[in-house]
Amino acid sequence: MAAQQFKNPVVNWIDRRLPIFTMMHHEYNEYMMPRNANYWWSFGALAMVVLITMIVTGIFLAMNYTAHTSMAFESVERIMRDVNYGWLLRYIHMNGASMFFIVVYIHMFRGLYYGSYKTPRELLWMIGVVILLLMMATAFMGYVLPWGQMSFWGATVITNLFSAFPFVGDPIVTWLWGGFSVDNPTLNRFFALHFVLPFVILGVVILHVAALHVTGSNNPLGIEPKGPQDTVPFNPYLTVKDGFALGIFLIFFAAFVFFNPNYLGHPDNYIPANPLVTPAHIVPEWYFLPFYAILRAVPDKLGGVLLMFGAIAVLFVLPWLDTSKVRSTKFRPLYKPFYYILMADCVVLGYIGSQPPEGIYVLIGQLATAYYFLHFLVLTPLIGKIERPRPLPASISESVLKGGGRFPAGATAKPMEKA
Amino acid sequence: MRAMRTAFIAAGLALGLTGVLGVPGSARAAEAVHLPEVSFSHEGIFGTFDRGSAQRGFQVYKEVCAACHSMRLVSYRNLAELGFNEDEVKAIAAQYEVTAGPNDQGEMFQRPAVAADRFKSPFPNDQAARASNNGALPPDLSLMAKARVGGEKYIYGLLTGYEEAPAEVTVPDGQYYNKYFPGHLLGMPPILQPDGVTYADGTPATVEQMAHDVATFLTWAAEPNLEARKQMGIKVILFLLVFTGMMYAVKRKVWADVH
Ligand code: HEM
Numbered sequence: 145m146a147a148q149q150f151k152n153p154v155v156n157w158i159d160r161r162l163p164i165f166t167m168m169h170h171e172y173n174e175y176m177m178p179r180n181a182n183y184w185w186s187f188g189a190l191a192m193v194v195l196i197t198m199i200v201t202g203i204f205l206a207m208n209y210t211a212h213t214s215m216a217f218e219s220v221e222r223i224m225r226d227v228n229y230g231w232l233l234r235y236i237h238m239n240g241a242s243m244f245f246i247v248v249y250i251h252m253f254r255g256l257y258y259g260s261y262k263t264p265r266e267l268l269w270m271i272g273v274v275i276l277l278l279m280m281a282t283a284f285m286g287y288v289l290p291w292g293q294m295s296f297w298g299a300t301v302i303t304n305l306f307s308a309f310p311f312v313g314d315p316i317v318t319w320l321w322g323g324f325s326v327d328n329p330t331l332n333r334f335f336a337l338h339f340v341l342p343f344v345i346l347g348v349v350i351l352h353v354a355a356l357h358v359t360g361s362n363n364p365l366g367i368e369p370k371g372p373q374d375t376v377p378f379n380p381y382l383t384v385k386d387g388f389a390l391g392i393f394l395i396f397f398a399a400f401v402f403f404n405p406n407y408l409g410h411p412d413n414y415i416p417a418n419p420l421v422t423p424a425h426i427v428p429e430w431y432f433l434p435f436y437a438i439l440r441a442v443p444d445k446l447g448g449v450l451l452m453f454g455a456i457a458v459l460f461v462l463p464w465l466d467t468s469k470v471r472s473t474k475f476r477p478l479y480k481p482f483y484y485i486l487m488a489d490c491v492v493l494g495y496i497g498s499q500p501p502e503g504i505y506v507l508i509g510q511l512a513t514a515y516y517f518l519h520f521l522v523l524t525p526l527i528g529k530i531e532r533p534r535p536l537p538a539s540i541s542e543s544v545l546k547g548g549g550r551f552p553a554g555a556t557a558k559p560m561e562k563a
Numbered sequence: 564m565r566a567m568r569t570a571f572i573a574a575g576l577a578l579g580l581t582g583v584l585g586v587p588g589s590a591r592a593a594e595a596v597h598l599p600e601v602s603f604s605h606e607g608i609f610g611t612f613d614r615g616s617a618q619r620g621f622q623v624y625k626e627v628c629a630a631c632h633s634m635r636l637v638s639y640r641n642l643a644e645l646g647f648n649e650d651e652v653k654a655i656a657a658q659y660e661v662t663a664g665p666n667d668q669g670e671m672f673q674r675p676a677v678a679a680d681r682f683k684s685p686f687p688n689d690q691a692a693r694a695s696n697n698g699a700l701p702p703d704l705s706l707m708a709k710a711r712v713g714g715e716k717y718i719y720g721l722l723t724g725y726e727e728a729p730a731e732v733t734v735p736d737g738q739y740y741n742k743y744f745p746g747h748l749l750g751m752p753p754i755l756q757p758d759g760v761t762y763a764d765g766t767p768a769t770v771e772q773m774a775h776d777v778a779t780f781l782t783w784a785a786e787p788n789l790e791a792r793k794q795m796g797i798k799v800i801l802f803l804l805v806f807t808g809m810m811y812a813v814k815r816k817v818w819a820d821v822h
Contacts, residue, residue, distance in 0.1 A: 221636050231788040334665055384814040391807025402796025403608050414710035
């Protein structure tokens, strides 16, 4: 990466000694994006914005929060009532967690549809799965902090899962709790971890983007760009496009924060934690519901726990389960309907997770769980083998421009000039 | 992908709209609770508290509910937000004696409450509260409007929902049949009676009126920043609409020669 000349002498001085500006320029100005990337490619940038938002609001919340079982609930209410704009910080942070999962789930389904997890982006995808795991841990521990009824009972149910493991199970749970039930030591360590994990996520996200910038982005056609006629520089093309996407997303986000901030939450969490009173239904936050359904699909506790972790493990090895050489589902007539069925299956699992495990819900939950694994372990390898994909276009620019493009290929050969 | 996009946009809009239109969050909770059809002035994106109603609601709380229910998260000074002036707030606080201290002699003493004090609780602890209520614990009301499915509508329903128990239900001593309470057997007596309070502004104190007023007051107590939040929300959304529109125009211009 050749050192860049900058107009600002101070920037230049620093850059010659520590080329961070050259690096930023390289990664975010010149980075070549396939010109046909659609708005589904904006969700990575959106996730980044949400991550930063969560870290900033979280730090200010932490300045006013007290991690003690006898004070946590009231300290959150103090933030809501007495800290200047505390209600704003808290509602942004609370809804931001949900927004984070909405954005990241869409980001993942984008990757699934366009085969972004396939060679050479396997590691990029696996780093993504690691991020997902870290996010889940962070969100789970964050939900415990306000020390409401759902905080306490959610923590009790989830930590208890580890007791399913033979021999080591009970000692592990005691170790996690720092005692013999979810109590003050548990709250304290969850706070410490909840504070530090987002920074770990940030670090892993930097690796994620670094890996991305080695392979370059995939695109809706799933074919590699063949030259400058197939790409546009990130800045200004993607900065403005992502900026527009960000605007739409922030409107959606703000609608929740300002007009119905508790819509995605559970009323029971406005009741202080009480170890002696169990809520009628203990339900996790909506973004855990599909996993919760898988957990409860088998009557055996250990089996449920293994299945739940398995649901994420299959994502980890997905690049090797998929035998198709073609990335984009656009050209995979046989796979396409199964992609949508999988999507529907996840929604069904989410719904089942929100219902009490009785009657017909149990059966539906079991079928949906079985289908989830069937999709990844059987259908994905099999379809790749028997499917006859549609012919791929020769290049991105050919495919883009034949559909009503106003300029011949090459018109954008030097697009930087106009920035 | 078109189908996926349409599905997502539809789902997103639906979620966003329910979010905006103020469908009570928990209406989607598992058990289908049916709620009374009442509306409140603080609903909707432009909603504000009806100050008169909230003040009357405070009176109902003070004269009726406070016999059993605490409101530990609210201070007398907060009442200024409902339109009470400084002297009125001081006068309200001064009606209560609170324990303070220790003084220089190391003794606790009683003094009249000041504006900065939290609402005085009727019982020194939960056990005492249970002992006077047939073993049932009257919960703190500070967050009640956010801590139940249905919020203020549920509170209204609970206070107006006492009725004769159906023949097949036996109501134990000290419990009362209420059509809105989950399980229907409630440990709280039908405490609101017509003209149970005398409103200074001459509003007739029907049970419905008092229930509506106290529900308004409790919503304010649970969410005192509701008005500031909604007003800021309007400005933020307007700003974002302009921002997004501009980004769209810029995006069109930048991409004009690529498509
Ligand atoms: C904190 C959460 C995350 C952040 C901030 C993040 C950020 C990004 C960014 C900025 C990009 C480039 C823009 C784009 O293609 O959308 C990207 C690409 C990608 N991400 Fe993520 N990501 C996150 C989570 C995940 C997860 C959970 C997965 C999958 C398990 C994942 C898989 C991918 C893949 C495969 C790509 C390349 C897509 C392509 O080129 O087609 N990411 N990510």
